[in-house]
Amino acid sequence: MARYVFITGGVVSSLGKGIASASLGALLQARGYKVRLRKLDPYLNVDPGTMSPYQHGECFVTDDGAETDLDLGHYERFTGRPANRQDNITSGRIYSDIINRERKGDYLGGTVQVIPHVTDAIKDFVLSGNEDTDFVLVEIGGTVGDIEGLPFFEAIRQLGNELSPGGAVYIHLTLMPYIPSAGELKTKPTQHSVKELRSIGIQPDLLLVRADRPIPEAERKKLSLFCNVPPSAVIQALDVASIYDVPAAYHAEGFDAEVLSAFGIDNAPEPDLSRWHEISRRTKNPEGEVTIAVVGKYTELKDAYKSLIEALVHGGIANKVKVNIDWIGSETFEKADPAPFLEHVHGILVPGGFGMRGTEGMIAAAGYARKRKIPYFGICFGMQMAVIEATRNLAGVPNAGSTEFGPCEEPVVGLLTEWVKGNELLKRQAGGNMGGTMRLGAYRAYLAPGSRIAEIYGKTEIEERHRHRYEVNVAYRERLEAKGLRFAGISPDGVLPETVEMPDHPWFIGVQYHPELKSRPFQPHPLFSSFIAAAMEQTRLV
Numbered sequence: 424m425a426r427y428v429f430i431t432g433g434v435v436s437s438l439g440k441g442i443a444s445a446s447l448g449a450l451l452q453a454r455g456y457k458v459r460l461r462k463l464d465p466y467l468n469v470d471p472g473t474m475s476p477y478q479h480g481e482c483f484v485t486d487d488g489a490e491t492d493l494d495l496g497h498y499e500r501f502t503g504r505p506a507n508r509q510d511n512i513t514s515g516r517i518y519s520d521i522i523n524r525e526r527k528g529d530y531l532g533g534t535v536q537v538i539p540h541v542t543d544a545i546k547d548f549v550l551s552g553n554e555d556t557d558f559v560l561v562e563i564g565g566t567v568g569d570i571e572g573l574p575f576f577e578a579i580r581q582l583g584n585e586l587s588p589g590g591a592v593y594i595h596l597t598l599m600p601y602i603p604s605a606g607e608l609k610t611k612p613t614q615h616s617v618k619e620l621r622s623i624g625i626q627p628d629l630l631l632v633r634a635d636r637p638i639p640e641a642e643r644k645k646l647s648l649f650c651n652v653p654p655s656a657v658i659q660a661l662d663v664a665s666i667y668d669v670p671a672a673y674h675a676e677g678f679d680a681e682v683l684s685a686f687g688i689d690n691a692p693e694p695d696l697s698r699w700h701e702i703s704r705r706t707k708n709p710e711g712e713v714t715i716a717v718v719g720k721y722t723e724l725k726d727a728y729k730s731l732i733e734a735l736v737h738g739g740i741a742n743k744v745k746v747n748i749d750w751i752g753s754e755t756f757e758k759a760d761p762a763p764f765l766e767h768v769h770g771i772l773v774p775g776g777f778g779m780r781g782t783e784g785m786i787a788a789a790g791y792a793r794k795r796k797i798p799y800f801g802i803c804f805g806m807q808m809a810v811i812e813a814t815r816n817l818a819g820v821p822n823a824g825s826t827e828f829g830p831c832e833e834p835v836v837g838l839l840t841e842w843v844k845g846n847e848l849l850k851r852q853a854g855g856n857m858g859g860t861m862r863l864g865a866y867r868a869y870l871a872p873g874s875r876i877a878e879i880y881g882k883t884e885i886e887e888r889h890r891h892r893y894e895v896n897v898a899y900r901e902r903l904e905a906k907g908l909r910f911a912g913i914s915p916d917g918v919l920p921e922t923v924e925m926p927d928h929p930w931f932i933g934v935q936y937h938p939e940l941k942s943r944p945f946q947p948h949p950l951f952s953s954f955i956a957a958a959m960e961q962t963r964l965v
């Protein structure tokens with residue numbers, strides 16, 4: 424039967440609850456257990472798909488087409504287990520289901536209330552589908568004390584009673600700030616946070632305490648005393664150089680052993696962490712460096728490109744090099760010549776994006792990479808912008824554009840209104856609902872034998888994750904192929920261009936999907952490995 428670990432956060436946000444949860448998952452997995460990670464998000468959006476990346480960071484897309492919290496990306500990268508629609512829920516989704524049922528009359532005249540109806544729905548979600556799992560790790564978004572988090576805390580409190588004895592363990596992640604004038608790490612914020620948690624009925628079993636320097640023994644004892652946990656269950660979580668150092672670092676502090684002992688398990692096999700040590704070794708001792716310019720719209724907020732950054736790191740791990748990222752807001756190139764910004768870089772990547780702002784700058788970056796023969800990787804929007812650039816400047820169609828930016832005379836990128844998923848025909852209309860209506864999730868594509876991209880993948884049939892409303896218009900294919908932009912990847916029905924490439928360029932590839940979502944530290948995505956290898960070639964020329 425599955426055991427449950429509930430992970431809550433206190434004091435401040437951004438302490439790395441997602442990475443801590445993912446690391447615990449990796450450690451338990453390394454001991455031979457089957458783990459599943461799930462995230463409960465207290466906000467009222469039904470999913471993060473409609474939120475700006477500035478608000479919420481990246482929206483992580485699963486194979487089954489759910490738009491989810493970016494922590495699910497960490498879970499996948501750390502455990503290798505593909506997440507699905509049932510691994511993330513929000514208050515919005517719970518309330519919307521309950522209200523729909525209420526309208527249908529499902530509650531038979533009863534009053535519908537937060538307790539028990541909302542809390543029951545949360546508990547049903549947490550408990551469902553865990554049959555072949557040893558440990559279910561449930562991360563609660565936000566920080567203890569948030570008003571909207573209360574039903575979630577209440578639901579996990581109830582579960583502590585309802586699960587068989589020893590069936591649930593509570594971990595609270597907090598911060599000990601260092602106060603320079605006192606020369607001390609302070610315990611008080613953690614004390615208050617645990618007090619808040621206990622006031623709603625949850626006594627944590629473990630404290631995972633972030634600190635920028637080692638926690639002195641006296642302070643550890645103080646936390647133990649005031650927060651009512653054994654001293655061994657106060658785990659210090661010090662800053663480390665890379666997120667991939669976290670599992671081994673937390674293991675060294677006794678984190679996973681302490682979690683197991685809270686469940687009464689004292690004879691678990693030791694974890695095999697050799698692959699984590701190998702990743703750390705490679706990231707600490709690179710044999711070279713490359714610089715990649717990422718030219719995008721949300722470059723001030725790195726969380727907006729979480730999976731992309733990690734996929735680039737993985738490409739570096741595969742090639743044993745360090746990848747430096749030069750973040751460039753694409754609007755820069757609408758006013759300035761790209762050359763001074765791009766002359767020193769070894770590769771240019773234009774990532775996914777939405778809306779018109781900054782697009783002429785992305786088009787300029789694609790043109791610069793094409794003409795200067797610098798490796799270019801266009802992802803989703805980045806492919807669309809590269810195709811617009813080629814249509815304008817190679818095929819001689821100056822008005823080429825995307826209907827995403829308004830009516831367009833030469834819509835080389837247009838709204839996707841009909842497409843096939845499996846045996847189903849999906850339809851969309853302009854002006855319809857925005858939430859959950861993009862082309863989402865895993866789709867198959869065929870790669871032309873002999874194309875560069877087929878050679879990189881080592882196969883001609885792939886499945887990658889999508890998240891877009893617009894697509895490259897296949898009607899322009901012949902004109903563009905005649906000018907050297909090959910439509911190498913195409914949907915099984917032959918109507919949706921999936922990848923483009925320039926055979927007479929060292930490395931120029933655009934993909935309509937998001938390969939970064941499937942890259943893992945132990946299995947770097949072939950496109951990222953190949954792109955970084957091409958950038959390495961470039962270092963010999965720059």
Ligand code: GLN
Nearest residue numbers: 775776803804891892893
């Ligand atoms: N805005 C584009 C579209 O909807 C690209 C989306 C993306 O890059 N994910 O098609």
